Amino acid sequence: xxxxxxxxxxxxxNLFYILPFTIFYLLRKNYEFLIYIGVLVxxxxxxxxxxxxxxxxYLALWGLSIWGLLHMMGGGVKIAGNTLxxxxxxxxxxxxxxxxxxxxxxxxxxxxFLVAAIVVFQLIAPHFKEIKKSKLAIFIAWIxxxxxxxxxxxxxxxxxxVVKNTGVGDVYNTxxxxxxxxxxxxAGAFIASYWVRRKRQI
Numbered sequence: 001x002x003x004x005x006x007x008x009x010x011x012x013x014n015l016f017y018i019l020p021f022t023i024f025y026l027l028r029k030n031y032e033f034l035i036y037i038g039v040l041v042x043x044x045x046x047x048x049x050x051x052x053x054x055x056x057x058y059l060a061l062w063g064l065s066i067w068g069l070l071h072m073m074g075g076g077v078k079i080a081g082n083t084l085x086x087x088x089x090x091x092x093x094x095x096x097x098x099x100x101x102x103x104x105x106x107x108x109x110x111x112x113f114l115v116a117a118i119v120v121f122q123l124i125a126p127h128f129k130e131i132k133k134s135k136l137a138i139f140i141a142w143i144x145x146x147x148x149x150x151x152x153x154x155x156x157x158x159x160x161x162v163v164k165n166t167g168v169g170d171v172y173n174t175x176x177x178x179x180x181x182x183x184x185x186x187a188g189a190f191i192a193s194y195w196v197r198r199k200r201q202i
Contacts, residue, residue, distance in 0.1 A: 006058065007051075014044060014065050021072040032159045033075045039155060040068050059195055060122050063115035070108050099172040109149075109177050110184035117145035117188030118195070125196045134193050141189040149181030 003011065018037065025033045047056070047064065074085040087104040094100050121141035128137040153174055 010058075010061055010065060011048075014068060017069045017072055021076060024076055030075065031162075033072070035155070035159050035162070036071060036075075040071070044068075054123055055126075056119060056122055057199075060115070060119045063118055067108075067112045067115050070111065074105065074108060099176070101176065105173075106176055106180045109180040110187075112152075112184065113145045113149045113181040114184040114188035114191065116148045117141045117185045118192040120144035120148075121189055121192030121196065125192075134197065138189045138193050141192055142185050145185030145188060146182050149178060149185065152181070153177060 018040065022034070022037050025037065043064075047054075047061070075083055077084040079087055085103070085105040085108070088100060088102070089104060089107060090102045092101045118141075121137060124137055124140055124144075128134060156174075156177075
């Protein structure tokens with residue numbers, strides 16, 4: 001695929017955070033996040049190689065790029081001795097341990113699968129040209145993103161099994177991740193529906 005200026009900007013944006021974080025996690029021997037970088041690069045290759053057919057727009061592409069950056073920062077950036085992922089944002093529910101709402105980890109999960117739903121919706125949108133069928137497209141984007149959210153938890157579980165020390169957390173963390181994945185996916189499906197309908201009207 002031939003890249004234009006906007007595509008090159010996106011590619012450089014991703015390289016400017018992936019390469020430094022790869023070196024950072026290599027030096028720290030953080031194999032958990034090296035696995036995540038591998039997954040991130042694989043997803044990037046798939047997105048780039050299929051862009052001509054998928055026709056994902058810049059809402060989806062920038063959303064994915066920012067998600068990748070947040071994920072890399074989540075395990076590497078520390079605030080007051082704690083990783084960004086473990087940063088507590090708002091004290092809504094606190095039952096001790098991993099059962100806490102709202103953490104940055106949960107906010108990133110919400111955002112990430114909001115973006116995933118936008119991607120899924122854009123992939124299936126050409127098959128739902130009638131506005132009347134948009135509710136079905138919203139539903140498919142929602143459950144599709146939730147499926148990707150479940151796959152994400154599988155990757156985290158593999159990292160937990162393979163790597164000795166990880167920040168994956170316990171069963172409460174996994175359950176809360178899935179809930180925020182679900183909520184983000186639903187929000188993303190509605191945002192994507194509005195975005196696509198708006199583009200068709202222009």
